[in-house]
Amino acid sequence: MEWFRKKKEPLVRQTKKEIPDGLWTKCKSCGEVIYGRELEQRLWVCPACGYHFRIRYNQYIELLLDDGKLEEFDASLTSRDPLNFKDRISYTERIRKSQAKTGLKDAIVCGIGRIGGRTISFGVMDFAFVGGSMGSVVGEKVARAIERSLERKIPLVLVCCSGGARMQEGIFSLMQMAKTGVLLSELKAERIPYIAVLTNPTTAGVTASYASLGDVIIAEPHAQLGFAGPRVIRQTIGQELPEGFQSSEFFLEHGFLDAVCPRRDLRHTVSLLIEYLCGPTSGVHETLKAPAPES
Numbered sequence: 001m002e003w004f005r006k007k008k009e010p011l012v013r014q015t016k017k018e019i020p021d022g023l024w025t026k027c028k029s030c031g032e033v034i035y036g037r038e039l040e041q042r043l044w045v046c047p048a049c050g051y052h053f054r055i056r057y058n059q060y061i062e063l064l065l066d067d068g069k070l071e072e073f074d075a076s077l078t079s080r081d082p083l084n085f086k087d088r089i090s091y092t093e094r095i096r097k098s099q100a101k102t103g104l105k106d107a108i109v110c111g112i113g114r115i116g117g118r119t120i121s122f123g124v125m126d127f128a129f130v131g132g133s134m135g136s137v138v139g140e141k142v143a144r145a146i147e148r149s150l151e152r153k154i155p156l157v158l159v160c161c162s163g164g165a166r167m168q169e170g171i172f173s174l175m176q177m178a179k180t181g182v183l184l185s186e187l188k189a190e191r192i193p194y195i196a197v198l199t200n201p202t203t204a205g206v207t208a209s210y211a212s213l214g215d216v217i218i219a220e221p222h223a224q225l226g227f228a229g230p231r232v233i234r235q236t237i238g239q240e241l242p243e244g245f246q247s248s249e250f251f252l253e254h255g256f257l258d259a260v261c262p263r264r265d266l267r268h269t270v271s272l273l274i275e276y277l278c279g280p281t282s283g284v285h286e287t288l289k290a291p292a293p294e295s
């Protein structure tokens, strides 16, 4: 019969709607699915639970600095491989791959920018480059950022995000802790303010050096902060750790932080802090000054 030979059509024509990558993002904390543009408008903070997504160095530059502009210094500094280190791949290869992936030469970008009209020496780490680890390049660039503060007598602001010292450089990375610490003590002697902004995560050798040496230390909410990881501490002391251990809020409660500051308030907070510590600039902060008494 004819209808047996009839070409079969599916009963329901399935049209699978493709969702382009990156259009929707799922919150890692509460599972909320957020529209990409909305997430961007909210500075990559979950509208449902306030989770702060990790963002890149250029997004912090845009967020914090006037006109989103940084005059970058030392952009071409790159790591050598002093220990001929090799794990799964050689250190040289790891650096090369990270450079290709991130477009950076190493895990920090430093330079001169302005915030609230005030010129500052600025540095921002990027976790995307070998976990934001501090090797000799990161240490040297932080040291030079501090020296620029000293030479020009301008405040220093460092946005930290790091898994710690870079193990592939062994003692060379650990030496950066002392180097940056000594220079920060010079900054302190000159009474030039340094504000450390800690983001998720700031741990190990970076916490144990310049991240904890700010005149004012502020952190984004729910950032993981600490020295050793919780598992190592638990095994070492043989005790269960308190809830929320190693979070910004826990650090604030225990006196390691001066403030927990949501991302939307970061620029204003850092700007105000600089003004409090340096005195107001002319013009830019006119609105923040007390009104002149009426004659």
Ligand SMILES: [Zn+2]
Pocket: 027, 028, 029, 030, 031, 032, 046, 047, 048, 049, 050, 051
């Ligand atoms: Zn959420």
